Amino acid sequence: MKHIFLCILAGVLFTSCSKFLEEEPQSFLAPENYYKTAEDAFIALTGAYDALGSNSETFIARRLQYLTWYASDEALAPTLTAQKPLDEFSYVSDNDDVSRVWNNMYAAINATNIVINRVAGITMNDSLKSQYLAEARFLRAMNYFYGVRLWGDLPLVTIEVTSLSEVDIARSPAADVYGQIIEDLNYAAERLAPTNQNGRARKGAAKALLAKVYLTRASSVAAQAGDYQKCADLCSEVIVMPQHTLLPDYEKATGAEDEFNRESLFEWQGDRVLISSGEHSILGAFSLPRGMFVVPGQAASDGGSIAAEVDYFNKYPDGDYRKQCTFYTSGPDKNGNTITWQQLAVPYPSPARKYINKNASTRDAAAFSGNFVVLRMADVYLMRAEALNEISGPTADAYTMINAIRARARNRDGVNPSAIPADLEGLSKESFRDAVLNERVLELGFEGHRWFDLVRTKRLVQTIKAIHPTYPVSDKHLLFPIPANEVKLNPKIKQNPEW
Template sequence: MQTTTKNIATALLVLAGVSFTSCAKFLEEEPKSFLAPENYYKTAEDAFIALTGAYDALGSGGETYIARRLQYLTWFTSDEALPPTLTAEKPLDEFSYVSDNDDVSRVWNSMYAAINQANIVLNRVAKINMDENLKTQYLAEAHFLRALSYFYGVRLWGDLPLVAKEVTAISEVDIARSPISDVYALIISDLEFAGLHLAPSNQNGRARKGAAKALLAKVYLTRASSAAKQADDYQKCADLCNEVLTMPEHVLLPDYEKAVGGEDEFNKESLFEWQGDRVLTTSSELSILGSFSLPRGMYVIPGQAASDGGSIVSEVAYFNRYPDNDYRKECTFYISGPDKNGNTITWQQLAVPYPSPAKKYINKTSTTRDAAAFSGNFVVLRLSDVYLMRAEALNEISGPTADAYTMINAIRGRARKRNGTNPSATPADLSGLTKDSFRDAVLNERVLELGFEGHRWFDLVRTKRLVETIRAIHPTYPVTDKNLLFPIPANEIKLNPKIIQNPEW
């Protein structure tokens, strides 16, 4: 049964009094018993645990939000991936999904649960008598987390019900959708506060200044092509990117393969990651992205076949966008490997014969597929994205300037260095492009650089290329402009008379 808005509100009223255990690498606290809200949120320890709950809400187990369902919504509805063995997700891939789609409902519900957990921190922690600097830090992290969820939401659904305070009564969820201009205003306000008050460094898995500024840059870049656009959006994006790029805490790693992966988590290129290997419950906070995208029939770990592999695979057309001699191709896909007899097989010979994009989501040094020892984090933001955002924004302002070329060629230059040292001739630096061709080049560079990192659908939508891209590889799929937004979940419409459905849904 799908969770409804009023069901969510009831659950959130309970969650307001429930504490959370900590991340294995982030917060190390003993589990707490249930406490009623009036007896809770009194001390700095209570504030810390409330903040843990806000992080936990981004993905509490493999079933929810950033741990799984957000990728289902955006990977399968782009040209990036398809679900050969996930029957329930085939409507997403084939554009036959409707407003009662379970994944759409799960992401909506999880998003608002995460928003409310951030609101709990903002509303309750602000009243606690504790060290003011520490309090401000916690509030800044909560502002970042709320902004992240609303930014996903405004891109997925457009106008949204704005819940800017903790839900304490079921009646408080019966509100109308606010226009995207108002949603963006809240997101920007949250991220400006976070960018001002977060420290440049923080514990692994927690927000920091560079993440807030980079996310705000992406907000401006996205708003610039929306109905809420402002004249200076591209300039603000470019300026914020420059601030992040000049921060000594963040550097572009010399080896592309080290930028993402279970054995390379929280590196200096990373800006913000959802921790896929923390243990908040007995079942672990494990993302399924690694195991589900493994090549079934290929023994990536000696003696251990991927019986659940092949559930998430790359579209062949997307795989073919990578030149064979681009280092990023071999760092993203399992193109070949040993079978159970030790013979080398290619992806065309797999039990599920599609390219496997698993390399970014597993620990390639692991000797076991057991829980946290195997899966990598979901990297929400990293520095190479910032380079490409600045390149795009500068081009939109003034065409392909020297600085814009510097940005994109820095990314291409890193891709020429296999293992960080062995130079290659490709991809060559770009030069002599028009504004339109540079725009196309940046979008294609994002394909090669950021594949399977949660950006492709959003890039296609904001550049108004989703429909033409899908039709080019699947001419019979009924994709139209209505698919630039997802439907509001059917149960939300039934239970809240103030919510109006998106057009054509």
């Protein structure tokens, strides 16, 4: 955190700080000269959203997924040498991706603190001010929620950092971090409107994220009585909101051509085409099936940097519609012959279908235009099913939740419905718990949930060992290491156990 705030204070965020660290800072910007008008408030809020991703150096649509996709059973990195340690659990505390996510997260938190600390004092429309503050607190909560799950105890910074004297602070217990997250999301849920401009926080997003916070805390060291019930209740509130619904066609729930649909609760927005500056996601480009012509008449795909673990791919039954909506399993090569994923230049299943624009006429527009969906309604249904089961076993309502997801998959695209997957019934509490976790694999694959699910259910080590017996994965990997540079620069920071 100290490293990134040195960069922020120097005004060189997202650039190298090595030269700056060799010099003694002489002065800082004077914030009192800014944030005087409603326009200033909007610019500050825009900065808080922009901190989620800038150019291709995106926080939640690149580096965060490197950590959580590769360090689970979901994906592997066949062509990215720097990311192989994440996949093979040989990474150490100076891992570049771990450091980038930490730094990006705290930069994003500081951007939200600027809004929260400065906009409150601006003379402007009260309703608009309330909205901006609520959006900023939603974003701060989301950033801290990622952080507490990745690292556990965290330095808890709720003020705008304007000097180096404010940087050297110790880690607060995870319970306190959760407390701040919950306070921020309650504030946001109470004040946000049910609708908002695309890409910005809404009431349903705040309630759904708060439900996920309670579900996660329930199985953590910070657990409190009633967490599962609060999760279930919040999910119910979101489900009945008229602004949100499960779409009838699973394929329409994600994808660049179906962005900001009624199933979506919150998503990070990439640009529609690859340009020299501006946000764009690499998740589609990097996961394309290398050597396959995804867009007819265009160059063959040169992805393959993000590929699905074969074991994860095999969790999808062949008749499940969600399999064909998630993976490229076959397509034309340069000669127009149909090839399968086993014949690709990088012979692993490609999970690109959720991130490309299937209506695009150029490869770049197809590959770089996908948003990253942080939350959608299917997740809410499955969270409620899981919470109800943990409270009192698989109730009728719990079955209704999970079977609604399975029924949508059977419906396919509304043409030629399938018998797969069948409704669930007659399960024990333990079997239902397993069924929900497996349903999250099929429904939410490559949407940024798997590592978190494996960690909070204490299944990461056994899952990885089952498919990679020689990988040195252990309980220490339930948390990432605090970046080595952070520990070096801040004497109050203590490293996570065994790192």
